[in-house]
Amino acid sequence: MNEKPSDIAGHxxxxxxxxxxKLVASLPDNWLTGVIDALDRDERFTHIPVNREESAIGLCSxxxxxxxxxxxxxxxSGFMTVIYAITKINYTYEIPLFLxxxxxxxxxxxxxxxxxxxxxxxxxLDAIDMPYRIIDQPxxxxxxxxxxxxxxxxxxxxxxxxxxxLLRGSRP
Amino acid sequence: xxxxxCFRALARQRTDQIVVTxxxxxxxxxWAATRDTEATFYLDASMSLSTMFASGLAFARPxxxxxxxxxxxxxxxxxxxxxxxxxxxxxxxxxxxxSNRVYxxxxxxxxxxxxxxxxxxxxxxMGLDRVFxxxxxxxxxxxxxxxVAGNMAGHTFVVLEVEPFSxxxxxxxxxPFDGAELKYRFGRHIEARTDCDIFGYRL
Numbered sequence: 001m002n003e004k005p006s007d008i009a010g011h012x013x014x015x016x017x018x019x020x021x022k023l024v025a026s027l028p029d030n031w032l033t034g035v036i037d038a039l040d041r042d043e044r045f046t047h048i049p050v051n052r053e054e055s056a057i058g059l060c061s062x063x064x065x066x067x068x069x070x071x072x073x074x075x076x077s078g079f080m081t082v083i084y085a086i087t088k089i090n091y092t093y094e095i096p097l098f099l100x101x102x103x104x105x106x107x108x109x110x111x112x113x114x115x116x117x118x119x120x121x122x123x124x125l126d127a128i129d130m131p132y133r134i135i136d137q138p139x140x141x142x143x144x145x146x147x148x149x150x151x152x153x154x155x156x157x158x159x160x161x162x163x164x165x166l167l168r169g170s171r172p
Numbered sequence: 173x174x175x176x177x178c179f180r181a182l183a184r185q186r187t188d189q190i191v192v193t194x195x196x197x198x199x200x201x202x203w204a205a206t207r208d209t210e211a212t213f214y215l216d217a218s219m220s221l222s223t224m225f226a227s228g229l230a231f232a233r234p235x236x237x238x239x240x241x242x243x244x245x246x247x248x249x250x251x252x253x254x255x256x257x258x259x260x261x262x263x264x265x266x267x268x269x270x271s272n273r274v275y276x277x278x279x280x281x282x283x284x285x286x287x288x289x290x291x292x293x294x295x296x297x298m299g300l301d302r303v304f305x306x307x308x309x310x311x312x313x314x315x316x317x318x319x320v321a322g323n324m325a326g327h328t329f330v331v332l333e334v335e336p337f338s339x340x341x342x343x344x345x346x347x348p349f350d351g352a353e354l355k356y357r358f359g360r361h362i363e364a365r366t367d368c369d370i371f372g373y374r375l
Contacts (some may be wrong), residue, residue: 024230039309047233048260050224051252058224059231062192065213066232087226089220092351122341130266152372155352 003138008166009038012100015144018042020069022099024048025056029102031167057085061095062068071148071158076104076117079159080124086157087128092119096151099159100144103134108164110170125159131158136166173309175272176341178196179205181312182268183240189237189320191360192229193347194222196277197337198241198270206235214347217277220250223267227257230265231304233366237320240270244291248283254298254329261326266319267370269329272336275320280336295329302326307333307364 003011012035016024024039027046035084039047050056064071073132074082090097104111120153125132133140133147140158143159152160179201191208192201195217202212213229215222224239247253257267269291274280283289295303304319306312312332319328324360343351349357359370 023228048256051255052250054219054221054250055224055253057258058218058221059228062225062226062228062230063219063232065225065355065362065365065370066229066236067362067370068228068232070228084219085221089215089221092216093355094352095355 004169005049008074008138008141009034010143011138011141012052013038013042013045013054015141016022016044016071016148018172019098019145019148021071022068023047023059023070023146024073025050025059025062026073027075027078029057031077031102031104031164032073035100038124039073057082057097058060059095060097061089063123064095064097070098071100073100073149075102076114076121076161080117080121083124083128086130090157091128094155096155097157098148098151099157101132101161102161102167103161103163106163108170121161123124129157131146132161134161134163137165141166173307173312173332173334174191175270175307175337176204178270178312178332178334182316183361185313185316185320186239189239190229192222192226192238192240194218194240194242194246194270195342196243197272198243199347200337200341202241203347204344207269209349212347212355213358214349216346218246220246220253220289222246222305223257223265225252226267227260227262227265230262231260233261233362233368234264235366236362237264237266239266239268239320243269243276244269244271244289245271245283247276247291248289251294254295254300257327257329258299263324264342266328266330269331270350271331272334276334276337291331300329301326302328303331304329305331305333
């Protein structure tokens with residue numbers, strides 16, 4: 001791991017900008033604070049902190065219908081609350097949606113209360129047939145663009161999932 | 173006022189606004205009043221996301237005026253949406269809160285705290301400036317043109333106090349679109365109106 005977390009945030013925002021993303025809706029996760037701060041400072045984006053994760057789904061879906069690129073950023077716990085919104089809006093109307101999540105409960109997570117995400121995040125994604133890609137290494141951040149464009153090609157949601165090692169460094 | 177009379181009056185006053193409806197009754201009523209097949213996104217049963225969807229659209233297309241309907245049942249599920257709406261403060265967005273004091277889409281089931289819910293006060297407490305309440309047709313006919321005219325300073329929130337659907341009205345036709353068809357009808361209309369490119373290719 002050669003890049004510092006601050007470098008990773010810049011790398012992620014550059015990838016999003018390269019995709020044409022203009023609007024980012026977020027709810028925080030401690031692992032994401034660096035990314036959120038970077039988005040907030042970056043004039044290439046309008047960053048909208050939202051009241052709950054479902055609101056991010058609505059905002060990004062509406063932005064798509066206005067031809068604006070967008071992304072929803074949230075923790076794993078937040079994602080677990082938006083299954084209905086995604087299946088209702090994005091599956092029913094075939095509206096693309098690009099999500100950036102955290103792999104809470106993964107190796108290196110110090111927080112025991114994420115046991116449920118450890119057990120069920122990926123099975124839930126699989127249960128709704130939602131493609132995802134885990135981004136664990138700085139060199140993999142460039143796959144954000146490919147995943148974003150995948151959502152547009154197939155008119156479906158897709159998530160990239162950031163690990164703790166990527167966002168916070170591989171401290172024990 | 174009667175729900176359908178209210179929506180027919182809104183339809184008469186509509187000029188070029190793009191519309192997003194909420195679950196159940198507002199979609200049925202708007203379809204009955206307009207039969208709009210292009211410039212309305214009938215967002216079915218999103219459980220409170222019609223105005224967030226409309227906010228994303230309004231933000232992306234500032235040249236369009238957007239009307240978004242939301243029942244008070246949906247509002248009760250997610251009143252914090254107003255914090256986001258106020259933060260964005262989009263001058264081209266009007267949020268119509270259709271207050272029928274029931275969960276209209278589910279056979280007029282009861283709402284929590286229905287007697288005391290003051291939606292306009294909630295909106296003001298969230299910092300919204302342009303908050304209006306229309307409780308009868310005369311007020312709607314008289315005041316709406318001013319409330320939704322162009323060049324507003326920010327986001328507009330209008331509470332429409334209506335009666336719940338009758339049993340017969342509950343049987344009104346739902347907008348008869350499959351999801352993908354609605355997306356393309358609506359999206360092509362937005363493309364034509366704004367010269368934007370939503371789907372990556374133009375017809």
